[in-house]
Amino acid sequence: MIYLQLFLTYIKIGLFNFGGGYAMLSFIRHEVVDKHGWIGSQEFTDIVAISQTTPGPIGINSATYVGYAATVNAGYSPAMGALGSVVATIAVCLPSFAIVLAISRFYAAFRRNRHVEAAFLGLRPATVGLIAAAALMLMNDDNFVDGKSIALFAVAFALSWRFKVHPIAIIAMAALAGILLY
Amino acid sequence: MYLSLFLTFLRIGAFTIGGGYAMLPLIEREAVGRKWMSREEFVDVLAVAQAMPGIFAVNIAIFIGYRLKKTPGSIVCCLAAVLPSFLMILTIALCFAHIKDNAWVDRMFRGIRPVVVALIAVPCLSAAKTVGITWQTAVIPIAAALLIWQMGVSPVYIVLLAAAGGWLYGRLMGRL
Numbered sequence: 001m002i003y004l005q006l007f008l009t010y011i012k013i014g015l016f017n018f019g020g021g022y023a024m025l026s027f028i029r030h031e032v033v034d035k036h037g038w039i040g041s042q043e044f045t046d047i048v049a050i051s052q053t054t055p056g057p058i059g060i061n062s063a064t065y066v067g068y069a070a071t072v073n074a075g076y077s078p079a080m081g082a083l084g085s086v087v088a089t090i091a092v093c094l095p096s097f098a099i100v101l102a103i104s105r106f107y108a109a110f111r112r113n114r115h116v117e118a119a120f121l122g123l124r125p126a127t128v129g130l131i132a133a134a135a136l137m138l139m140n141d142d143n144f145v146d147g148k149s150i151a152l153f154a155v156a157f158a159l160s161w162r163f164k165v166h167p168i169a170i171i172a173m174a175a176l177a178g179i180l181l182y
Numbered sequence: 183m184y185l186s187l188f189l190t191f192l193r194i195g196a197f198t199i200g201g202g203y204a205m206l207p208l209i210e211r212e213a214v215g216r217k218w219m220s221r222e223e224f225v226d227v228l229a230v231a232q233a234m235p236g237i238f239a240v241n242i243a244i245f246i247g248y249r250l251k252k253t254p255g256s257i258v259c260c261l262a263a264v265l266p267s268f269l270m271i272l273t274i275a276l277c278f279a280h281i282k283d284n285a286w287v288d289r290m291f292r293g294i295r296p297v298v299v300a301l302i303a304v305p306c307l308s309a310a311k312t313v314g315i316t317w318q319t320a321v322i323p324i325a326a327a328l329l330i331w332q333m334g335v336s337p338v339y340i341v342l343l344a345a346a347g348g349w350l351y352g353r354l355m356g357r358l
Contacts, residue, residue, distance in 0.1 A: 014236050016338045021237070022305050026330050027337040034334065042295070046282070049294045050274055052301060055196055056267020059237040064271040078276060085272050093244075093260055096236035100244045100256060103230065115349060116233060122322070122348025124313045126340055129326025131306040135299055136331040143295040152293060156300035167301050171294055178293020179286065 002074045003087050005036065010063050010091035021058035023127045025134035028062050038070035042142045052167045063088040148181050183251065184258050190216075191243050191262035213246055223249075239263055322347075 009031050017024045025048065032038045039047075051061040067088030072081040144150060152174060159165040190212045197208070214221050227249070231241040240260055247259030281287050315323060326344070329335040 012338070016341050017235050017237065018341055022302055022309075023337075024237075025302065030330070030334075030336055042291075045295045045298055046278075046291055048302070049291070049298045050271070050278075052298065054267065054270050054274070056264075056270070057237045057239045060240070060264055060267045061271050064268050065275050068272060068275040072279070081275070082272060085268070085275070089264060089268055092237065093240050093264065096234065096241050096244050097256065097260070099234050099236065100241065100248055101253065103234075104245070104248050114352070118352025119345040119348045120233065121351055122344040122346070123341065125315060125319050125322035126326045126344030127323075128306060128310045128313055128315060129323030130330070130337055130340065131302065131309055132323060132327035133330035133337070135302040135306055136327060138295075138299045138302065143299060145292060149292075149296040153296040153300045156297040157303060160301060160304040161307065170297055170301065174293040174297035175290040176293070178290045182289040182292050 002071055002076070003084060006067055006070060006084055006088045007091045009036065010067075010088045011094055013059070013063075014092040014095040017059065018123055018127060022134060023130035024059055026130050026137060028059075028066075029134065029137055032062075032066050032070070036070070038066055038073060040142075041140065043069065045138055045143050048138075049171055053171050059092055060089060063092040152177060152181075184255070186216075187247060187250065187255060188258050188262045191247075191259045192265060194243075195239070195263040196266035209242060209246075218246065218250055 013024065013028055013031060017027065029044055033041055033044050047062055047065050048058070050065070051058040054061065064085045067085035068078075068081040070088075071084030072078060076084075144153070156170050156174060159170055160167065194208050194212070210221075210224060213219055214224050219227070227242065227245050231238060231245055234241050240263060243259040243263040244256040247256035249255075251258070282291075310323065322344070326340045329340060330337055
């Protein structure tokens, strides 16, 4: 049952993800934290942090992790959890297969299709909103425990935005800061 | 051929940190450099992979695999692109349950969590710049964000609504 739910949820995530990994975050969170309660809000933030420090797309990373965690949290063994990972990861890729096979034959026509182009006039700005929603949803008491959290946020923002410091370096510094500050 | 496709996408999957766009130069060097396709074809594939829903990296892998070796090729490429992160995250997931209650790990993550939010806020602003959001069009992302964040609307409806809105706008402007 948990496998079927994971499968259907990640098919949906694969199918409605426009605008890259960060736009996908609000959607993934909505499904796995708010709707199904498979993982907690803090654990979700932790996965995002892990995704940002390990190779691979965030969509795959989240599917693999949530597939495992949801199955184990539902009371199954770690081996069953690994199978949950497989189910969610395959499910998130499946819509791409179906669509590529469907449009490969006439992809030049699809690319220059005026209707598709017009739809993107609306999709592109909405993508910015999807990413903003992901950031806003994570601005909660779980992630911001005190004033030090806000200071860390501000420093990380400045390092990334103004000085283009690599996310992995920023997360490593934040881990060190966490040990020193708490 | 399958082996070389597999190894190429395995490498792409293993060495790209920071999302699909970081791996573009690597894919281009492999696909165009090995004469799998011309540069023009590659740009076309990129455009379609971006316009499609789904994970960008997975879309490109499936697309290139399909163009070279049809369905078996697309399965090989997708599998190879996904495998490194799958194995790594599964290993982390298996260990994380044991270490997350560790006091040191807990302190580290207390420092990391607010920083993750900053690392999402920055690409949000970059995307706003790239898309060319102005004071007039800012209402679209703001409304989308508020609907999801405050009203709990599923992003699925936002995506459908935005696509329909864009299409209608194009129609009203007489471009369709």
